[in-house]
Amino acid sequence: MKRAVHAEWTKLRTLPSTWWLLTATVVMTLAVGAAALSSVTTHVCPSAAACHEDTVKLSLTGIWLGQATVLILGALSIGAEYGTGTIRTTLTAIPHRPKVLASKAAVLAAVTAVAGTLAVAASLLAGRLILPGNGFTTKEGYPPLSPTDTTTLRAAFGSVLLLMLIAVLGLGLAALLRDSAGAITAGLGLLYITPLLADLLASPTWKDRVERWAPMPAGLSIQATRNLARLPIGPWPGLGVLAAYAMGLLIAGGVLFRTRDA
Numbered sequence: 675m676k677r678a679v680h681a682e683w684t685k686l687r688t689l690p691s692t693w694w695l696l697t698a699t700v701v702m703t704l705a706v707g708a709a710a711l712s713s714v715t716t717h718v719c720p721s722a723a724a725c726h727e728d729t730v731k732l733s734l735t736g737i738w739l740g741q742a743t744v745l746i747l748g749a750l751s752i753g754a755e756y757g758t759g760t761i762r763t764t765l766t767a768i769p770h771r772p773k774v775l776a777s778k779a780a781v782l783a784a785v786t787a788v789a790g791t792l793a794v795a796a797s798l799l800a801g802r803l804i805l806p807g808n809g810f811t812t813k814e815g816y817p818p819l820s821p822t823d824t825t826t827l828r829a830a831f832g833s834v835l836l837l838m839l840i841a842v843l844g845l846g847l848a849a850l851l852r853d854s855a856g857a858i859t860a861g862l863g864l865l866y867i868t869p870l871l872a873d874l875l876a877s878p879t880w881k882d883r884v885e886r887w888a889p890m891p892a893g894l895s896i897q898a899t900r901n902l903a904r905l906p907i908g909p910w911p912g913l914g915v916l917a918a919y920a921m922g923l924l925i926a927g928g929v930l931f932r933t934r935d936a
């Protein structure tokens with residue numbers, strides 16, 4: 675297994691797109707989060723306390739966009755090999771296909787965890803610096819964002835896990851479809867189009883169901899730190915829904931990866 679992991683790490687780090695996508699994950703997550711933080715102020719509310727703003731979730735808004743780049747990275751981690759035909763070389767060197775796919779998933783999750791941690795830490799730091807200037811002060815009931823706070827830590831840790839799961843989801847789709855472009859298109863549709871459909875549904879019942887069982891709205895519930903009783907699904911169960919999608923697609927892709935020709 676160690677040999678397979680080392681081989682996958684070598685391949686992933688030598689992909690030209692890897693470092694660009696990881697850098698884009700950090701930069702876009704921070705940029706979108708900072709823009710969201712700068713656009714919200716207590717001046718539009720009767721009082722600061724009346725805003726009821728979830729400042730932790732607001733700071734982590736950029737994860738909504740950052741997940742797209744890790745999805746692409748996950749799809750390219752195996753899809754690029756199918757595109758160039760080097761998947762045959764990989765399977766000649768390591769014929770045990772489940773080991774190959776597991777190694778890809780492990781390396782992908784590890785590099786995504788590093789980029790995700792940097793992105794989340796930078797976003798929370800931006801929130802700590804920007805929010806007080808917009809009226810969200812300790813005096814008004816909004817203490818500075820801190821990883822020592824259990825709910826903030828849960829949202830931060832959960833956001834990193836979310837990015838890891840999205841990357842694995844991309845890998846699973848690419849293993850299933852054997853095509854990077856198809857996997858990226860399907861993954862982006864699953865993440866972004868489904869929530870838009872929920873907003874278009876006239877039935878509150880069906881909208882609630884989509885928000886509970888679609889991967890992105892369910893997964894992003896992990897970021898909530900206020901008014902948890904009003905969520906369609908709780909933070910950890912919501913992340914569990916996303917994990918089920920990611921693991922389900924990875925297993926399905928793994929079954930086909932094992933049974934069909936390269």
